[in-house]
Amino acid sequence: MVAPADWTSCDRIRLSAEGIRSHFVWLHGPMGSGKSALAQSVCQKLKEEGRLGGGFFFKRGHPSRGNAQKLFPSIAYQLALLFPELKQHISRTIENDPAIVDRSLSIQLEELILNPCRITRLTHPVPIVIDGLDECDGEHVQQTILRAIGSALSQESLPILFLVASRPEAHIRETLAEPCLAENHRALNIRQSFGDVRKYLEVEFDRIHHAHETMTAIPFPWPEAEIVQRIMRDSSGYFIYAATAIKFIDNKRFQPPERLDVILGIGHTISGSPLNHVDELYLDILSGVPEDFHPRLLQILIFVREGLSMREICRVLGLQVGELRLILRGLHSVIRVPKLDWGEVWAHHASFWDFLDDPSRSGAFHVGSRCRTTLAFQLLKTLSCNLDQSTW
Structure with missing residues (x-):
């Protein structure tokens, strides 16, 4: 699995020694593989270093986070907060054209982000993270976002780094194969990682043990290593199963060991792909409703x-x-x-x-x-x- 630090350090996407180049990285993987968790880790790391240009996390069906028209204005706002030299140019653009937030995505990218970067002649990289592209308005809009980024990167060199995370949907793969994008992006595939899931489970079980008052009489560490290993095995290396199981166990209205027993009962009755385990977990949770x-x-x-x-x-x-x-x-x-x-x-x-x-x-x-x-x-x-x- 790609480590959170890789995007900020690996040679494929860092600034080359020959000069400043724009880069576009497509982080892709199946449902529940940990794309959003990785994108959040990258954002957090860059933010701590004071280098995050902007981040936007799409969420399907959400009135604002599912709306592509919010994408570039939100990133421009974050850029203005981070870089004082950009703020005056972004503010002037909005003052001169208040309707910019309703214009096409390509115009928004050009006027709110690219032009201010040109004028100020930034010399340091500006990382921008976009997660869940496949969860925004529709396929056509998703393709429009990719083409706007591809067009910007193919025309000139700017110190902007784009990290876009999504599922490997067919229309996204086809768009990235178009001429303006094919040579201007790198694809990084998130694969199953049992080790990362195990670390996640250990940290979360530690937190639950300390956070729940009912756990004071339960020996630490909890649960036993064999149980953590079993849940990790049931996850098949996918975060969605582990994350959903943790949310299920971490319910203040129940005792964590009792909820853990439910999870272990699910894992014992089914076999096969991680999707089967996720489905069974969803069914069990929904069946708990009277x-x-x-x-x-x-x-x-x-x-x-x-x-x-x-x-x-x-x-x-x-x-x-x-x-x-x-x-x-x-x-x-x-x-x-x-x-x-x-x-x-x-x-x-x-x-x-x-x-x-x-x-x-x-x-x-x-x-x-x-x-x-x-x-x-x-x-x-x-x-x-x-x-x-x-x-x-």
Whole structure:
């Protein structure tokens, strides 16, 4: 597996001795392979060194983090904070053209980032990290982002380093094979790493042991090395299984050893690919919701995918916030439930939506067209009631 330090030090992407060159690294790997964790590590390392130009982490369905129009303005803002010499030029661009945030992605990149870098003639590298490209608006938009970066890098040499992380989707691979990108990027593949997963598990179990009051009588280290080894083996080297298992165990309403026993029971009953283990874990977590709540749960999950807030979901479904929290109570390992009622609800990992979309994997929890149709009628009914109230 690529180490967090590799991107900032390896010869393939560092500034060459002959002069400043722009570089573009595509970090790719399958679902749950740890791309986001690595991107976050790179950002953290660069930030600690005071060298991070900007970072943007796409999240599917999120109102702002799923919107590509936020990408380059967000990075420009971060650049302005880090480099005072860039701030005045970026600010002037926005003052002269307030609508720049609504213009095409290529124009935003050119006017908000590239032009200020040209004018100030930066001589040190400016690393920019973009994670989860495959989770933004749509395939066409993802391709547009790649082409905008490729076009900028093919025209001139600027001290800008792009690290873009995504799944190896076909349309992304095809775009990177186009002339303006084929010779201007390097591909780094994240492969399964049992060692990294083991280190992650050891650190997290250590944290859980110290954080939970119920663990004071449990000997440390906990659990035994054989159990850590077993979970690592079940993960097949993929972080998504390990991370979801840790979130499941790290629930303050339960004793960690009891939750760990559930995880070990899952691993004992199935075999095969890590996807099977992830599916079984998702099924077990969803099955923990009382059966009476299941019809509502499927409806709620559809709106969670759209990035709605707690209050918005309750308004459409006619629920009280307390009812919604009760239904989602056992899902914190897969769903982020905000403390504030107006906060947005979303899934921790995009693989959860892949699971729900595939009936062969999610079974009774498949969010199919029938469920969506029923919910569409419910939404229309709510809108109709709101319209009647406003006209009254």
